Amino acid sequence: MNRTYRLILDCPDQVGIVTRVAEMITRHGGWISEAAHHSDVESQRFFSRFEIQADSLSFGIETLREKFAPMIEEYQMNFNLIDSCQPKKVILMASKGSHCLSDLLDRWRSNDLDCEISCVISNHTDMQGLVEWYGIPYHHVVIDKDNKAPGFAQVEALVDEYQADCIVLARYMQILPQVLCEKYRHKVINIHHSFLPSFIGAKPYHQASRRGVKLIGATCHYVTEQLDEGPIIDQDVVRVTHSDKVEDLVRLGKDVEKTVLARGLRHHLEDRILVHGNKTVVFS
Amino acid sequence: MNRTYRLILDCPDQVGIVTRVAEMITRHGGWISEAAHHSDVESQRFFSRFEIQADSLSFGIETLREKFAPMIEEYQMNFNLIDSCQPKKVILMASKGSHCLSDLLDRWRSNDLDCEISCVISNHTDMQGLVEWYGIPYHHVVIDKDNKAPGFAQVEALVDEYQADCIVLARYMQILPQVLCEKYRHKVINIHHSFLPSFIGAKPYHQASRRGVKLIGATCHYVTEQLDEGPIIDQDVVRVTHSDKVEDLVRLGKDVEKTVLARGLRHHLEDRILVHGNKTVVFS
Amino acid sequence: MNRTYRLILDCPDQVGIVTRVAEMITRHGGWISEAAHHSDVESQRFFSRFEIQADSLSFGIETLREKFAPMIEEYQMNFNLIDSCQPKKVILMASKGSHCLSDLLDRWRSNDLDCEISCVISNHTDMQGLVEWYGIPYHHVVIDKDNKAPGFAQVEALVDEYQADCIVLARYMQILPQVLCEKYRHKVINIHHSFLPSFIGAKPYHQASRRGVKLIGATCHYVTEQLDEGPIIDQDVVRVTHSDKVEDLVRLGKDVEKTVLARGLRHHLEDRILVHGNKTVVFS
Amino acid sequence: MNRTYRLILDCPDQVGIVTRVAEMITRHGGWISEAAHHSDVESQRFFSRFEIQADSLSFGIETLREKFAPMIEEYQMNFNLIDSCQPKKVILMASKGSHCLSDLLDRWRSNDLDCEISCVISNHTDMQGLVEWYGIPYHHVVIDKDNKAPGFAQVEALVDEYQADCIVLARYMQILPQVLCEKYRHKVINIHHSFLPSFIGAKPYHQASRRGVKLIGATCHYVTEQLDEGPIIDQDVVRVTHSDKVEDLVRLGKDVEKTVLARGLRHHLEDRILVHGNKTVVFS
Structure with missing residues (x-):
């Protein structure tokens, strides 16, 4: 694979930033093979x-990072420099529904997702054999609905042990405790089965069916x-009709869920997403 | 044009309805060129x-209608029999934004909307000349924001005078009084500039931009x-990115608005929509 | 599962067919839960x-079949009556590319494809373990490029042995011999990686890239x-840009391929497809 | 409107081009509000x-142009510097079908197309009144099918007289003579009513219907x-079914035609399209 360094930054807007950054790269012979910029007018x-x-x-x-240090300070940049040859470590979390998990595993094996899959964590054992066929460790972590803390402590221990860069909730069906949300800020990717902000919360396909x-x-x-x-990374939709029952919506929705999750994850792995406030900039 | 009778019905489900209806038609030599059915399991x-x-x-x-009378009673049918050669009388209501109005007028002139356009009602005069070029009467009815009743009384008088079968709010930007909503139940078609139920209410594109x-x-x-x-008749979406400002959303949204409104109206004109509760059955 | 009989027919058009068929069903108390019709004007x-x-x-x-016998003769019908509780026997054929195969297996396991998967036939062994995890027999049949006949004889023997109702070429990458195409007429489903009739033949993504x-x-x-x-069953597309290289087209195309193949297969399994000449009627 | 200078260039690839260009702009205090780059690996x-x-x-x-002169020579650039406040002069050419023409006129009047519409040229007079309502000159230029040269000479004279920057064939239905294609290279935009390269040539909707x-x-x-x-600028599609006759394809296709043409024209007007060989780079 072609090794690149990805430089991601955001800072208060002013004249000359692109030039200063590009000049620094070029001065040392650096070949810029891709570049994208966005000025948010409001902020x-x-x-x-x-x-x-x-x-x-x-x-x-x-x-290279050292050379940028003064500029980072001068422009008050959030600055990230990433080596494309250091694949991110990803943990997949799943429940019984297998469509997202199975889809991500095949993409990974086909080299369409550039990452390491450290392990799969699930509160069920149904998919253990399949995951292990892919050569990936499988951890069965039960979340007891009357006492969730021990289960999530185990999850946290695993995430830390594997030094995961990214956690994917591949239809995990459990709400992550607030403390983990904060600890892994902008590292946990979820797929929600509705076109947000429509049908927030439980059973969105039932809600969608009721609303027609x-x-x-x-x-x-x-x-x-x-x-x-x-912050929303990606969304998509599929057409339904009056003849589609809730179970049809569930089935049709799966195709959208797995495609959108894979697309969002890919953007994340390629460091194409910058978050500001509750919104994302996606340089796709 | 090929003259057809459109028979639209709904009733409590039971065995044999299709057969009874089809048999009645066929017994008299009637050629069924299209037929569609839907059983709503829940209701x-x-x-x-x-x-x-x-x-x-x-x-x-x-x-034909008389022949069906006993069956209508027996099955407790909502029953409608429509002659396709009696084009519906449609009133278009618009404000300053011209994209939906102009789009519908061109479709109508190109024979892609099978209806009579009785008149256009608007609280502005900007489009009067264009509407009149199409040979359609234009009524400038001001809705005074501090006293809306007289304006809407005038609207009601026009609707009644023209014996309109259908009123299209082609980005009319005014909320119809409740009494007219009830009077013209399932005859007033609106285009809302969001993917409902997301962003109900005012300035949906601003809401969409804020939510990212x-x-x-x-x-x-x-x-x-x-x-x-x-009841929702049709919906569609278009992709946007972080670089699209509110004014871009407004512009991109126009294409979706006019296409979806025209598609919905067409279904209405062809008597393809049945309403039950807050949902529609659309036999497209 | 809800057991139904699916009655599929086509015949020269004339007045009263729907009524006759429906009447026959209803006379014996049959409850029609779905019905769809199409008159092809040209033919x-x-x-x-x-x-x-x-x-x-x-x-x-x-x-039921016996009762229809006289009508079939009278109307010169192609007539098919299928028990939904007799799942079709499907053979999947694949090569090294795993995206379609893996996708179909997960759908099948998730009960989103109502069929039996008799076996997988492949000219490679890469996916054998995964297929067997699903509990499905795997046959490694080598197609020697200098002498294809023995390999395809083995394929034919397997199809006959399993009494397969349907063969799915899930990116099989081999051209089926003419004799098998004829023998399994309208039973072999292929996914072609282009929007036909564009880019017929080899390397369609390269062709697409060249054409821009x-x-x-x-x-x-x-x-x-x-x-x-x-005869085309289904098609779909995805947007690409100037920055997508051939390998990006290949990757983006996979999502479309697997979705379209699964949708087409589902229609086939539900007996929703009628073929006439080189076209399909799909009652979806 | 916000006045910008648009700098469009292409040249043999090498290290440092972005930096050199950006540095030149920034050195003089220039604020870069948008920038996009593409390296074509093959060429x-x-x-x-x-x-x-x-x-x-x-x-x-x-x-600014003078300051870039040495760099243009050094890098062998195709170089274009455009003032966004100099709207392009566009000539629309149409036939009887009005959907694209009517759509573009409304967009232009609504300030969604930043250009001057110099005139409309048509071989029919049907739309003259509407065009004139928009305040745009209308030229009725007959193309005699047995002797097309005089008509096209008139077209050429008009294009030259208006000093048009761009000619839009809004379903013009005539093939432009080769000499005009060459003279106005990359200035004539056409909308073809098929998903090219499918159904090249005449009656594509008939071809599409036959192919199913x-x-x-x-x-x-x-x-x-x-x-x-x-070179293809933009494309889009719409779903059809077995029940859509050729006239339905024609009608459904119109929505795609007008949307795609407007989108392509907008990209052209904003100088977002660079052509190389038979392909386009579209910086949207």
């Missing part, structure tokens, strides 16, 4: 992403303390 | 639509007393 | 599909002797 | 577009000497 904030060919530089990522909508959707978002209110 | 209600070639019958629509959604939509629905809560 | 042919609640009849499917199209697609169709020319 | 060509706030520079566009496709589309492209083979 007067600037967002940018550069992809630099690693082998065009005569030094490594640490040296003609399209149903799914929303991939970062998990925050506010349930179903986190 | 145990049956919905059906037949299209019959008019010239395959040896008698007219009135006689990745798709925006529009919803065509029958107007009821509950604002933006009426 | 003057009539197509129809009824779904009848099995337990509303006092006799079985064989007796802004959408790529996939086509699910019945296999006939004319490569990529069989 | 090793680099494409870029910058949008610069005009009032952030202390001098005008001519001076499940989606129909439209393609907006620059006109070249090779009919229907020019």
Whole structure:
């Protein structure tokens, strides 16, 4: 694979940022193979992403980071420099519904998701054999509905043990405790089975059926303390008709859920998403 | 044009309804060129639509209606028999925004909407010349925001005078008084500029921008007393990104609004929509 | 599951067919839970599909078939009566690319595809373990590119042994010999990785990239002797841009391929597809 | 309106182009409000577009152009610098079908297309009154099918007289002579009523109906000497079924045609399209 360094930054907007950053890269022979920028007019904030060919530089990522240090301070940047050859460590969390999990595993095996899958955590054992066929550890962690703390403590221990960069709730069906939401801020990706902000909360397909909508959707978002209110990464919809019963909506919705989740995760793995407030900038 | 009789009915579900109806039509030589049925499991209600070639019958629509009278009573049917050669009389209501109005007028002139457009009613005069070029009467009816009753009385008088079968709120921007909603129940079609039930109420594109959604939509629905809560006829969406400002959402939304409104109206004109409760059956 | 009999027919169009068929069903107490009809004006042919609640009849499917015998002759019907509780036997054929295979297996396990999967046949062994985890026999049948006949003889033997009702080419990458296309007419479903009739033949994503199209697609169709020319069951597309290289098209295309193939197969399994000439009627 | 200078360039790819261009802009205080880049790996060509706030520079566009002169030569750039406050002069050409024409006129009047519409040229007079209501000159230029040269000479004279920057074939239904295609290279935008390269040539909806496709589309492209083979700007599709006759395809296709044409034209007017060979880079 082509090794690149991904430079992601945001800072208060002003003249000359792109030039200063680009000049710094080019001065050292760096080849910029991709670049995207966004100025948010309302917040007067600037967002940018550069992809630099690693082998065009005569030094490594640490040296590059040091060279940017003064600029980061001067412009008050949130600054991130990532080596594309260090795949992110991802933990998948799933329940009984297998469509998202199975879909992500096949994409990963087919090299369409550039990451390491550290393990799968589930409160059920149904998919253990399949996950292990992929060579991925499977942890059965029961969340007792009357006492959830021990289960989630185990989840937290696993996340920390694996030093996971990203947790994917692949139709996990459990609400993550607030403390974990905060601890893994902008690292937990959820797929919600409605076109948010429609049908927040439980049983969205039932709600959709009652309201008689003609399209149903799914929303991939970062998990925050506010349930179903986190920054939206991606969404999509599929057409339904009066003849589709709730179980048809559930089935049709699965296709949207797995596609949108995979797309959102891919953007995350490629460091294409910047969050500001409750919104995302996605440089796709 | 090919003349057909459209038979639309709904009633409590039971065995044999399709057969009884079809048998009645066929017994008199009627050629069924289209037929669609739907059983709503929850409400145990049956919905059906037949299209019959008019010239395959040896008698007219009135006689056909009489022949069905006993069956209507027996099955407790809501029953409607419509002559496709009697185009519906439609009143378009618009404000300053011209995209829906202009779109509907061109479709009508191109014979893609089978109706009579009785007149256009607007609280502005901007589009008067264009409407008149199409040979359609234009009524400028001011709705005084401090005293709306006289304006709406004038609207009501016009609707009654033209004996309109259908009123289209083509981005009319005014809330119809409750009394008119009730009087013209299931005859007033509105286009709401959001993917309902998301962003009910005012300035949906501003709401969408604040929430950071990745798709925006529009919803065509029958107007009821509950604002933006009426039975949904059709919906669609378009993709947006972080770089789209509110004014871009407004512009992109227009394409969805006009397409969805035209599609919904067309279904209405072809008697393809049956309403039950707050939902629609659309035999498209 | 709700047991139904599916009655599928086509015949020269004339007045009264729906009534005659419906009357026959109703006379014996049959409850029609779904019905759809289509008159093809050009060929003057009539197509129809009824779904009848099995337990509303006092006799079985064989007796029902007998009762229709005179009508079949009178109207010169192609007539099919299928018991929904006799799941079709499906053979999946795959190559190295796993996205369609893996997707179909998960749908099947999740009860979203109502069939038996008799076995998987592949010219590679990569997916053997996964297939067997699902409890499905795996046959590794090598197609020698210099002498294909023995391999395909083995395929034919397996199809016959399993008495398969349907063969799905889930990105099988081999052209079926003409004799098998004829033998299993309208039983072999292929997914072609282009929006047919664009980019017929080899390497459609390379062709698409060269032409600079802004959408790529996939086509699910019945296999006939004319490569990529069989009756189309379903199609869909996804948006691409100038920045998508061939390998991106391949990746983006996979999502469309697997969704369209699954949708097409589902229609086939539910007996919703009637073929006439090189076109399909899909009662969805 | 916010005045910007749009800088569009392409040249052989090498390290440092973005930096050099950005540095030149920033050195003079230029505020870059938008920037996009694309490296075509195959042709090793680099494409870029910058949008610069005009009032952030202390001098005008001519001076800016001069400052870039040495760089243009050094990098062998195709270079274009455009003032967003100089709206392009557009000529619309139409036939009897009014949907695209009427749609573009309404968009233009609603300020959703930033251009001057110099005139409408048509071989029919049907829409003259409507066009004139918009305050736009209408020229009725007959193309005699047995002697097309005089008509097209008149068209050419009008294009030259109005100094048009862009000609839009809004379902014009005539093939432009080769000499005009060459003279107005990359300035003539056509809407083709099929999803190219499917159904090249005449009566694409008839072809689509015969092939039994499940989606129909439209393609907006620059006109070249090779009919229907020019660089594609945008495409879209709409779903159809077996019950849609050719006239339904025509009607459904209109919605796609007008939307895709408007979108493509908008990209052109905003100088977002760069052509290389038979493909486009669209910085949307």
